[in-house]
Amino acid sequence: MRLIDFFRRGLLSAPDRIAFVDADGNGACTYAQVDTLAEKIAAGLHAVSDGDANVAIYSPNDPRAFCAMIGIFRAGRRWVPINMRNPVAINAAFLRTTKCTVLFFHPSLEGQVRELRDTVPTLQHLVCIEQSQEDSIGMSFDRFIAQAKVPAPEPLDESGRIETVFPTGGTTGLSKAAMWTQRTWESAIKAFWACLPTDRPAVHLVAAPMTHGAGVVALMMMAEGATNVVLPSADALSILDAIQRHKVTHFYIPPTVLYNLLAHPRVHEFDYSSLRSIVLAAAPVAPAKLKEAMEVFGPVVCQSFGQAEAPMFLTFLATRDITDAPEGSDRWASCGRATLGQRVEIMGDDGVILAPGERGEIVARGDLVFGGYYENPAASEEVSMFGWHHTGDVGYKDNHGFVYIVDRKKDMIVTGGFNVFSAEVEHVIAEHPSVEDCAVIGVPDEKWGEAVKAVIQLKPSTHATEQEIVQLVKSVLGSVHAPKTVDIVTSLPRSPNGKVLKREIRDKFWAGANRRVG
Numbered sequence: 001m002r003l004i005d006f007f008r009r010g011l012l013s014a015p016d017r018i019a020f021v022d023a024d025g026n027g028a029c030t031y032a033q034v035d036t037l038a039e040k041i042a043a044g045l046h047a048v049s050d051g052d053a054n055v056a057i058y059s060p061n062d063p064r065a066f067c068a069m070i071g072i073f074r075a076g077r078r079w080v081p082i083n084m085r086n087p088v089a090i091n092a093a094f095l096r097t098t099k100c101t102v103l104f105f106h107p108s109l110e111g112q113v114r115e116l117r118d119t120v121p122t123l124q125h126l127v128c129i130e131q132s133q134e135d136s137i138g139m140s141f142d143r144f145i146a147q148a149k150v151p152a153p154e155p156l157d158e159s160g161r162i163e164t165v166f167p168t169g170g171t172t173g174l175s176k177a178a179m180w181t182q183r184t185w186e187s188a189i190k191a192f193w194a195c196l197p198t199d200r201p202a203v204h205l206v207a208a209p210m211t212h213g214a215g216v217v218a219l220m221m222m223a224e225g226a227t228n229v230v231l232p233s234a235d236a237l238s239i240l241d242a243i244q245r246h247k248v249t250h251f252y253i254p255p256t257v258l259y260n261l262l263a264h265p266r267v268h269e270f271d272y273s274s275l276r277s278i279v280l281a282a283a284p285v286a287p288a289k290l291k292e293a294m295e296v297f298g299p300v301v302c303q304s305f306g307q308a309e310a311p312m313f314l315t316f317l318a319t320r321d322i323t324d325a326p327e328g329s330d331r332w333a334s335c336g337r338a339t340l341g342q343r344v345e346i347m348g349d350d351g352v353i354l355a356p357g358e359r360g361e362i363v364a365r366g367d368l369v370f371g372g373y374y375e376n377p378a379a380s381e382e383v384s385m386f387g388w389h390h391t392g393d394v395g396y397k398d399n400h401g402f403v404y405i406v407d408r409k410k411d412m413i414v415t416g417g418f419n420v421f422s423a424e425v426e427h428v429i430a431e432h433p434s435v436e437d438c439a440v441i442g443v444p445d446e447k448w449g450e451a452v453k454a455v456i457q458l459k460p461s462t463h464a465t466e467q468e469i470v471q472l473v474k475s476v477l478g479s480v481h482a483p484k485t486v487d488i489v490t491s492l493p494r495s496p497n498g499k500v501l502k503r504e505i506r507d508k509f510w511a512g513a514n515r516r517v518g
Helices: 002-011 032-049 063-075 088-098 107-119 140-145 180-197 213-224 234-248 253-263 287-297 319-323 377-382 422-429 466-477 504-509
Strands: 018-022 054-058 078-081 104-106 125-128 162-167 175-179 203-206 227-230 248-255 277-280 302-309 311-315 341-345 360-366 389-397 403-408 413-415 418-421 434-444 449-458 485-487
Touching: 002 032, 002 180, 002 213, 018 032, 018 107, 018 162, 032 063, 032 140, 054 088, 054 107, 063 078, 063 213, 063 227, 078 088, 088 175, 088 389, 104 107, 107 125, 107 377, 125 341, 162 180, 175 180, 175 360, 180 213, 180 311, 203 213, 203 234, 213 227, 213 248, 213 311, 213 319, 234 248, 234 253, 248 253, 253 277, 253 287, 277 287, 287 302, 287 319, 287 389, 311 360, 311 389, 311 403, 341 389, 413 434, 413 449, 418 422, 422 434, 422 466, 434 504, 449 466, 466 485
Parallel strands: 018 227, 054 078, 054 104, 078 162, 104 125, 203 227, 203 248, 248 277, 277 302, 449 485
Antiparallel strands: 162 175, 302 311, 341 360, 360 389, 389 403, 413 418, 434 449
C-alpha cells in the first residue's frame, strides 16, 4: 500500500474526526479537510515538479505542515524531512545531498530560507505554508495552489517506489539519506498496529519534532483515524498539561525527554488515566528511569528499537513483557524482541551469527529495512555486508529472543585491555536519584590507554558527589567499569532531536591527539 492509502483508510473511517489540532485547540482540521487541502497541494506539486522530485518541509511542529506532508504523498513525490533546530549549514547540506527542488516553509523561518536558497542550487520553488499574501521570498500558499490547473494523477503503486528520503542522524557527521520505500512504510505501519492496538479512538501527542519519530508515528496512526495534537516543542510542562487536557492516548518521545518529564517538579500533579502507550525510541532507556516512568504514568510505557535505515520497529518491548517478566529478570534493560516479519540477530565481525548471550553487532533482515542510501551505492553496500543490514549497535540476545543494546560500536571504551560498554555504565549511573541524564566516554590516560569518564546532568535542586557515582558503578559492575573521573555539568550538549552528543563531549578531551583511542 502507498502512504496515501493509509491516510485514506483513516479518512473513510472518520471523515469528520479532527486529524490535526494544536495544543490550544487552534488550527483544527478534520480528515476531510486535510484530504481537500492535500489534493490542492498535490495538484500544485504536479504543476511544478516531476514524479521523482524530492520535496522538503521546513517548519516547527504545525498542523499546516502536516497537511503539506500528506499533499506530498498524494502527489507521489518524496518527503525530505529537515529539522528546524539544525544549523542552516547542516540542513543545506542535506538538501544538496537529496537534490531537493521544492521547499515548503513556515514564515518564522524566512531568514534561514534565504540562506538555503543561496546555498542549495537545486531549489526551484519556495512555498510559505501559512501566508495568504505574496511575500518577498518564494510564493504564497494561495498562489501555489492557484497555479495548478489539473488534479495530480494517482501515484504509482509499486512496493519499491521511494516515498521518503530520511536523514540518518548526523550526530557524528553529515547525514546520509536513507530511502524509505512503500514496502518500508507498509511494514512499519503494520508493525505499529500489531504492537500497539487500541480499544478506542486514539489521540496522539506530537511532542518531539515532526521531522523524526513523532511525525513518523503520526503518519502511522492516521491509518486508524487518530487525532494528532501538535505541540510546538517537547517542553515538559506543556506535554504533561496536554496529556490531561486532550486525554492523550499515545505519544512517542526519546528517553531524554522522558527524563525531563520525570524530573519536572509538577510531574505528579496531572491526570494520566487516558494514556494507553508511551513509546520510547531513538536510544536505549535506562532501566531505573523506565521503572520510575511506570510508577508515574502507569503500566503504559513500552520501547521500540529502529533507526533511519529501519524505522522504529525492528524490535518491540511491550509493557506486558516487563510486567510479566520473572522476578529478578534484567528485561527492563531490553529493547524487546523482533517484530513480525523481521529477523534480528547478533553477528560477529566475521559474519557469523552468534549464540544467545554472545555480544556482537545487531543485524537485521526484513521488509522494514530501507532501500539504500540516496545516490550512495558504496555506503549502501557497506551497511549490507553478508546480506544483513548492520545497525552499528552492539548487543546480545537472551534465550527468549529479547535483544539488549549495550553500546554503539564506536562508543566502546577499551581500558587496560578490557572492553567497557558505555551504555551499561550509563544505565547504572541513571539509578542514582539525583541524576537526570549522563554520558560515559573514554578519555586518554597514560596508564590505562583510555579511562572511563562520566559527565552528568543532575535534576534541578539536587546534589551528588563523584565518590557516590564511582561507588555506585563499582558496586554493580566492578572496578573496571567504574569512572575514573566524574564531571557534573549544568546541561549536556544535545542534537536538535534531544540526543546527547557524545562526540562533542569526547572532542574536548581528545583534541590534538593523533587517534581517538587509547
